[in-house]
Amino acid sequence: MSTILIVEDDEVMLKSLQDAFEHNGFDVLTAMDGESGLQIAEINSPDSIILDVMLPRTDGFNVCRTLRKRGVTIPIIMLTARAEEIDKVVGLEIGADDYVTKPFSTRELLARVKAHLRRTTEKVLSFEHYEFGNVTLDLTTFKAFKNKKQIDLTSTEYSLMKVLIKHRNEVVPREKILNEVWGYDSYPSSRSVDNHVLNLRQKLEDNPDKPEYILTVHGLGYKFVG
CATH class of the missing domain: 3.40.50.2300 (Response regulator)
Known part of the structure; x- marks a missing residue:
């Protein structure tokens, strides 16, 4: 309960x-x-x-x-x-x-x-750990580390990363992210996705203004290349 x-x-x-x-x-x-x-x-x-x-x-x-x-x-x-x-x-x-x-x-x-x-x-992915660059994600215990220092991600940020990793090297439309992360397709605005992606970049990327892993595909959505 x-x-x-x-x-x-x-x-x-x-x-x-x-x-x-x-x-x-x-x-x-x-x-x-x-x-x-x-x-x-x-x-x-x-x-x-x-x-x-x-x-x-x-x-x-x-x-x-x-x-x-x-x-x-x-x-x-x-x-x-x-x-x-x-x-x-x-x-x-x-x-x-x-x-x-x-x-x-x-x-x-x-x-x-x-x-x-x-x-x-839910365990969306079949693996527990994922590493890219200087970041390590534990996707079952909700722990994240950058340069071996723990950083705080929200449950939604973990879920968003799971979706991006699951579809790594693919363009993921905002609508698909809304449906897979929030569980419904009537969320008020795709701006919500943009804000959560911005937060993830601030926490995970070395240079959030020039992201290396969480990329924007203009007019389509996002792509994770880690």
């Missing part, structure tokens, strides 16, 4: 989400402000987090950023009442795995959470 932490300051919505996830077999932890959410996440180590952006005490962006800095790689799905593209970009850049704009379908949110959790446990 998976444990999910829901951090939401709207009491009615929080109770509704708690009931829905418990009905679907989840153990549910709840918090109504950012600082409490951080404390609960640190103490209880949930399998996934649903995180509202607009929270008292500290907002969802800061919570997500802090968790990633602490090495937490579990799926984080952010909720917001604001539909601006910049909010989505910021959320993804600081390490969120998904972004849902209110109002949303609880059924769709459940499906997204389950898809993210499924990806963190």
